[in-house]
Amino acid sequence: MTPPILELSGLTKSYTAGGAAVAHVVGGVSLKVGRGETYGLVGESGSGKSTIGRLSLRLVEADAGTIRFGGIDLRALSGRELKRLRRRMQIIFQDPFSSLDPRVRIGTALAEPIRLHRLRRGAEVDQRVEELLATVGLSPAHRHRYPHEFSGGPRQRIAIARALAVEPELIVCDEAVSALDVSIQAQILNLLEDLQRDLGVSYLFISHDLGVVRHMAARIGVLYAGRLVEEGPAETIFADPRHPYTRMLLAAAPRLFAGPGAAPRTEIAGAPPSPFDLPPGCAFASRCPFAEARCRTEAPGPDSYRDAGRRAACWRSAELPPQAAEESTARMSPAFRRRLDLLHTARREALA
């Protein structure tokens, strides 16, 4: 069996902040991203999502744990070896501006990594640049332009083209579509899906938008205070969340069709614990409606609950009553549904 493209085990990271204060940012995270698969990572702000993304590519160094990339132990590699391997893994951020040099034309920015890694030579480089632009739906003429000449959507396409230039096997998407409006977001998500289908790229897909993650990911990991509290197939996570935090996160998402009778959106009261001062037991205990005495003293392991490809770090997972995420379209009005159908029909006809 071929190993997964990314396999993290027991990954741990802390930062010291002057004196003896230590921020425990990532605590023993283990997960696998299969080849050609999308793994969604969700969690509140500060839960450690971006840190895990960076640790996975060794853009920051872990304190402990292992990172296997296609079976290769990344942390055992020398700087030179790592550099060579980096070509096969890329990262895309929320703000595409930050990763593009404003003084460099798009064509040059795309050609640079191709030359650096000697993927093509001579005229083939230009050819490849055109091919990349076409892949992300831009025209060859765009190569002569500068980043500031593009608005959000096209700029994110350029960032994707640049990531693709080195023919990576894994792309970490860190809030890559979070700043885009719904239509452009849909274009970019479709593009990412096409690339996965055509090139077999795998994604570690980080986002705070549960709707987007649900659409994109086959597996989802829920992060809280630097620990994976629940992990499993996307449908299961939404249909039958087993960690109280996952349940709260789902219940806190805004509803598209609220209206009378809909379950109200509930807020997650309080705040996550400070990374400088994690409690001895379960990190979620202070906000958890199910917490019992044991939860405050003894931390549940990452797989204290296990079931059908899924695990949760909670003492009480097995006892929690069923709670499916509410289907937001259940309350769609007949008029809405009818017109949406008309729209799709008209679009299909326009294409034909």
Added chain:
Amino acid sequence: MSETPPAQDADTSAPVLSIRDLTVRFGQAAPVLDGIDLDIGRGELLCVVGESGSGKSVTALAAMGLLPPAAQISATRMMLGDKAGDVDLAGLGERQLERLRGNRMAMVFQEPMTSLNPVMTIGRQIAEPLIRHHGLDAGEARTRALEMLRQVHVPAPEQRYAQYPHQLSGGLRQRVMIAMALVCRPALLIADEPTTALDVTIQSQILRLIDELRAELDTAVMFITHDLAVVSEIADRVAVIYAGRIVEEGRRAQIFEDPQHPYTLSLFASMPRLVAEDVSGGGRLAPIGGQVPAPGNMPAGCRFAPRCPFAVTRCMAEVPPLAAPAGSAGDGHRVACWRAPLEETLG
């Protein structure tokens, strides 16, 4: 929009913000705003939605008098009406506008760092307008500022008071911005994508906060967003804007139960959650083809026509008026489309 006041349970008989035929142009190109009409009543929350580049921020900045000098602005009415009386915003000079801003009207931006002063403690930034506009002394201003921080649920406000913006998380910064905007109890609050960059937890806290404060202070709110789920949660009324024109307008229920404009429908259709539940078929997202037209390249008739799957010849030539859809009871729902209601015209 007609002169009839929007149907509302809040006291909206005299709108706090009333705009008619607002047109904004940069240079020679077609106007980026073309005849915008808006009313927002006391305690009312109007959501303005539309794709990137459709003119949401320009509308907000025009109302605040914050557009750059290069903008050519015209309107037949731009009134701010509050307890202190009516002001014709269009007739004001920079000095007078300055006096209204942060006082009778205030704005919250998407990226709090752009409007927070990095070298001033957040406490002073909140207290300062109280001293400037209301003549409070430093002690009183501090007390009120702390109260405001508490009201926006900033934990440990005394400690936070002395901190600088960079020492706060994104969510806290956004709350500080809201505290700054509301400390003078403005009649009008304009929030330009205040929650786009935030996770659901902080987002829901901030939405609730805005909602509480408008109920408490009777503030009229213009809330700009492209997140339709947020709209569904907080809007009293919704204005859908496309390429500088309002294409559909109505109460929240009208937009979410009876959307009429192909553009409104298209925005909904691009949402991942509709596909996740397989309403639009194929498991694939349905983005709107093409792009919002640039000001230099505006279509002659309906500005959505080049991207609209329902467009007919007339759409290319004539601008559809914003009017009550056929069969509606004239209750504030308006749509600018030659082919609405679709099920009838498609026969």
